[in-house]
Amino acid sequence: MMKYFHFARMAFADYSNNRLRMTTRFVVYMMLAWVMIGMWRVIYATGHGPVGISLHDMGWYNGIVQMMFFLSPRLFVVIDEDVRSGNIAYFLNRPIPYLWMRLSEGIGSLCVHLIVFFTLGIAFLYLYLGGWPSIGVVPVFAALILLIGGSVIHLLFQICCGLGTFWTDDAAFIYNGYMKIMLLLGGVYLPISLYPSFMPTKLIELLPFSSMVGAPSALLIGVGNFWEILGLQIVWGATIMMLLHRFYVVCLRKVEVHGG
Amino acid sequence: MACQGRKTCLIWRMTIAVDVKNLRKTFKIRKKAGFWKTLLSPEYTDVEAVKGLSFTLQRGERVAFVGPNGAGKSTTIKMLSGILHPSAGEVSINGFTPWIDRTKMAYQIGTVFGQRSQLWYHLPAKDTFELLSYAYEMERDDFKKRMVTLVDAFDAGALIEKPVRQLSLGERMRCEIIASLLHKPSILFLDEPTVGLDVVSKGVIRDLVKQASEQDGTTVLLTSHDTGDMERVCDRVIVIDHGQLVTDQRVKDLRTGYIHEKVITLAMTEVEIDMALDGVRLVEKMPHHLKISVDTSIVSVEHILQLAMNKTSLEDITVEDPPTEDIIKAIYSGVQSSR
Amino acid sequence: MGGNLRYLWALLSITFKSVSSQRGAILLRGIFAFMNHLIYFPVWYVMFSFTPSIGGWTLQHAFLGYGISIACWGIVVLTMFGLRTLPQQIDNGELDSYLTLPKPVLLSAALSSSRNSGLGELLVGIGFITFAGFKYHIDMTFIPLILVMGSIVFASGILFFASFGFWLRQFYASAEEIYFNFNLMSSRPAPIFTGIFKIITLTIVPIGFMTHIPIEFIMTHQFKFLAFAMVGTVAYAIFAIAFFYHGLKYYESGNRFGVRG
Numbered sequence: 001m002m003k004y005f006h007f008a009r010m011a012f013a014d015y016s017n018n019r020l021r022m023t024t025r026f027v028v029y030m031m032l033a034w035v036m037i038g039m040w041r042v043i044y045a046t047g048h049g050p051v052g053i054s055l056h057d058m059g060w061y062n063g064i065v066q067m068m069f070f071l072s073p074r075l076f077v078v079i080d081e082d083v084r085s086g087n088i089a090y091f092l093n094r095p096i097p098y099l100w101m102r103l104s105e106g107i108g109s110l111c112v113h114l115i116v117f118f119t120l121g122i123a124f125l126y127l128y129l130g131g132w133p134s135i136g137v138v139p140v141f142a143a144l145i146l147l148i149g150g151s152v153i154h155l156l157f158q159i160c161c162g163l164g165t166f167w168t169d170d171a172a173f174i175y176n177g178y179m180k181i182m183l184l185l186g187g188v189y190l191p192i193s194l195y196p197s198f199m200p201t202k203l204i205e206l207l208p209f210s211s212m213v214g215a216p217s218a219l220l221i222g223v224g225n226f227w228e229i230l231g232l233q234i235v236w237g238a239t240i241m242m243l244l245h246r247f248y249v250v251c252l253r254k255v256e257v258h259g260g
Numbered sequence: 261m262a263c264q265g266r267k268t269c270l271i272w273r274m275t276i277a278v279d280v281k282n283l284r285k286t287f288k289i290r291k292k293a294g295f296w297k298t299l300l301s302p303e304y305t306d307v308e309a310v311k312g313l314s315f316t317l318q319r320g321e322r323v324a325f326v327g328p329n330g331a332g333k334s335t336t337i338k339m340l341s342g343i344l345h346p347s348a349g350e351v352s353i354n355g356f357t358p359w360i361d362r363t364k365m366a367y368q369i370g371t372v373f374g375q376r377s378q379l380w381y382h383l384p385a386k387d388t389f390e391l392l393s394y395a396y397e398m399e400r401d402d403f404k405k406r407m408v409t410l411v412d413a414f415d416a417g418a419l420i421e422k423p424v425r426q427l428s429l430g431e432r433m434r435c436e437i438i439a440s441l442l443h444k445p446s447i448l449f450l451d452e453p454t455v456g457l458d459v460v461s462k463g464v465i466r467d468l469v470k471q472a473s474e475q476d477g478t479t480v481l482l483t484s485h486d487t488g489d490m491e492r493v494c495d496r497v498i499v500i501d502h503g504q505l506v507t508d509q510r511v512k513d514l515r516t517g518y519i520h521e522k523v524i525t526l527a528m529t530e531v532e533i534d535m536a537l538d539g540v541r542l543v544e545k546m547p548h549h550l551k552i553s554v555d556t557s558i559v560s561v562e563h564i565l566q567l568a569m570n571k572t573s574l575e576d577i578t579v580e581d582p583p584t585e586d587i588i589k590a591i592y593s594g595v596q597s598s599r
Numbered sequence: 600m601g602g603n604l605r606y607l608w609a610l611l612s613i614t615f616k617s618v619s620s621q622r623g624a625i626l627l628r629g630i631f632a633f634m635n636h637l638i639y640f641p642v643w644y645v646m647f648s649f650t651p652s653i654g655g656w657t658l659q660h661a662f663l664g665y666g667i668s669i670a671c672w673g674i675v676v677l678t679m680f681g682l683r684t685l686p687q688q689i690d691n692g693e694l695d696s697y698l699t700l701p702k703p704v705l706l707s708a709a710l711s712s713s714r715n716s717g718l719g720e721l722l723v724g725i726g727f728i729t730f731a732g733f734k735y736h737i738d739m740t741f742i743p744l745i746l747v748m749g750s751i752v753f754a755s756g757i758l759f760f761a762s763f764g765f766w767l768r769q770f771y772a773s774a775e776e777i778y779f780n781f782n783l784m785s786s787r788p789a790p791i792f793t794g795i796f797k798i799i800t801l802t803i804v805p806i807g808f809m810t811h812i813p814i815e816f817i818m819t820h821q822f823k824f825l826a827f828a829m830v831g832t833v834a835y836a837i838f839a840i841a842f843f844y845h846g847l848k849y850y851e852s853g854n855r856f857g858v859r860g
Binding site: 285335341345359366376378382388390391395 | 609620692701707
């Protein structure tokens with residue numbers, strides 16, 4: 001297990017050296033959060049804001065939702081590159097499975113973002129929105145803890161997308177497809193509890209996407225239970241890990257490397 | 261080369277393909293410091309990569325540009341091909357100044373960078389050739405004839421139909437050189453064209469480049485670490501180190517200039533003989549076989565052979581020049597010891 | 600000029616050829632692209648079932664905006680994917696071989712690669728626009744022009760941000776974030792962007808010229824909006840190209856790479 005820690009540690013050191021990438025990411029996050037909160041500002045201004053949820057709290061919801069997508073590194077790009085170049089083959093004779101090696105590195109990089117976004121990101125939201133959510137500061141920390149779990153599951157999904165390159169030669173559009181599913185089933189644009197009645201919200205809340213992003217953020221508007229969401233994350237995380245391992249074994253049969 | 265008389269000078273100038281005068285290149289390298297210092301007030305050091313280089317290439321000449329790592333070879337060739345702007349100096353490539361007349365000059369030069377490819381990866385090389393014919397505005401008929409000629413000469417008929425990603429390095433390099441010769445450039449710049457190739461592929465590439473140059477009268481400037489490239493392809497060698505010219509002479513004169521050595525291999529009837537003498541160094545010793553290196557400034561080859569024949573009956577004698585690598589090493593160490 | 604146009608045509612041909620040589624995945628990618636963009640239908644329906652408009656921006660605006668942004672993304676990916684990989688090309692010194700050709704470096708770099716997923720995106724974008732046109736009885740006459748203009752704006756935006764790669768190493772990952780969110784924001788309702796952000800959408804990140812103003816023209820038929828969008832498109836393209844060549848001068852100084860060989 002220690003070797004995974006060291007891979008994560010190396011990735012942490014490498015990632016934290018790339019300050020340009022971190023800065024760009026944070027700036028883009030601020031712009032997106034601003035855009036989404038701005039959208040709700042306009043909705044509330046025209047009198048269509050949801051009853052029982054203030055603009056202030058909706059701003060926190062959107063800010064935390066957007067943060068989830070910026071916490072995880074773009075691991076699918078690394079795996080896509082490894083598969084397309086055939087480099088993945090050169091990792092196969094190491095005493096550490098490629099899959100878990102990349103996951104460890106992803107977690108190491110994730111830790112860098114956790115530090116940046118949990119400090120600067122929360123500070124940005126606090127200053128921009130003018131205070132903590134009306135429910136208090138404790139749910140903010142609870143949501144952040146759940147975002148960590150959500151980010152790890154997001155990494156697992158990214159690995160799946162990256163391995164899809166074996167069939168499609170390009171992981172980017174698989175990842176984009178997955179992100180679109182997240183938009184709808186993760187409650188990114190608005191809380192799932194506000195979805196229209198024709199949407200099966202009870203089912204959506206049981207899926208992994210909701211537990212990764214929408215459900216943790218919904219704690220800030222007084223919806224959901226921390227332990228239930230955590231339990232769902234653990235169940236889905238374990239399930240996805242097992243399925244991912246099976247998928248990886250199938251992918252390895254397709255490894256091709258050209259000679260010099 | 262000095263001009264003698266106005267007419268000679270004029271004729272000489274008309275035969276010059278590449279004229280480099282006092283070429284200099286200084287890079288500004290940012291000093292590593294803390295993040296905020298680097299961002300707000302970065303400091304730079306100047307690194308002089310090329311220091312006052314001067315040389316000329318006649319039309320049709322094939323010249324090797326040799327030097328250790330960091331000597332300034334690639335920097336120089338990039339300045340000559342218009343990729344980099346020099347800090348000072350003059351360059352004339354067929355009358356053009358590379359960094360000013362780059363587009364016009366481009367029609368007259370071809371380039372091959374050994375470590376970078378200009379071929380489209382997923383497509384057969386012939387598709388890249390077609391694209392390049394448009395880049396160089398070749399007439400369709402001329403392009404087709406030229407491609408057939410080069411493909412035949414390089415025996416690349418089957419290769420150009422396969423996607424580049426399926427080619428070996430040697431096959432790819434053949435296609436790269438065809439691509440660089442399509443538009444019949446008068447000057448060809450080759451930056452380490454045989455890097456990473458096996459012995460056989462290297463030989464093929466060298467022979468093809470030399471042959472193509474002889475047929476079309478193409479001037480070739482080739483940078484390489486491989487002395488085989490120098491020996492097999494080029495007539496002349498320019499050695500540089502730390503951005504400065506070390507020597508510029510004909511390949512065959514290089515040996516006599518720097519190393520006064522011959523390697524003598526004797527096959528004899530005796531099991532062994534003693535050849536311990538001033539100026540003689542043992543290279544290899546086996547039963548009935550002796551290989552020695554002779555410093556010809558101390559003792560002559562004739563004297564050594566006479567001595568050997570007095571001691572034993574010789575079945576075979578080989579007298580060779582030392583490997584070119586040793587000559588280049590001697591040149592480098594001569595430069596280093598003079599610093 | 601004629602030579603450059605023939606070279607451009609040859610580049611486009613070889614780009615499409617390269618794309619279609621990756622046969623195995625075309626169908627799968629096409630299906631994925633189609634499906635993953637279709638999800639925006641329910642997303643926007645859910646959003647607008649909650650509120651009939653966002654500052655005057657309705658569902659028809661949303662479909663048009665998304666259709667235009669994704670079609671432009673597809674056109675750029677299909678024809679000028681090399682712009683997106685420009686930071687990598689700069690890092691790897693790949694511009695060297697373009698500098699030795701007697702053709703504009705930007706042309707060679709921009710059209711140096713392509714992705715066939717762009718075709719799926721283009722078709723989906725056209726599908727969204729056509730759906731909006733039929734459902735809401737919108738005049739589609741100027742759509743081809745708007746798509747061309749939008750693609751130029753988007754390509755110019757990518758070029759501008761990618762050109763930072765001349766000064767900033769390993770900028771590829773950061774640049775990808777920027778392009779992706781540039782395109783994403785272009786499909787967001789225009790009324791959201793006010794004050795300084797409105798200025799940004801008409802200057803550094805000109806999503807205004809890409810979608811907001813063209814949609815305003817389509818809805819109101821006021822030619823002043825089209826004219827404004829055209830001027831903005833040309834101005835931004837000139838700005839981006841000038842910035843690229845400014846960066847290329849730095850590349851040619853060699854200071855980016857330091858001492859080599």
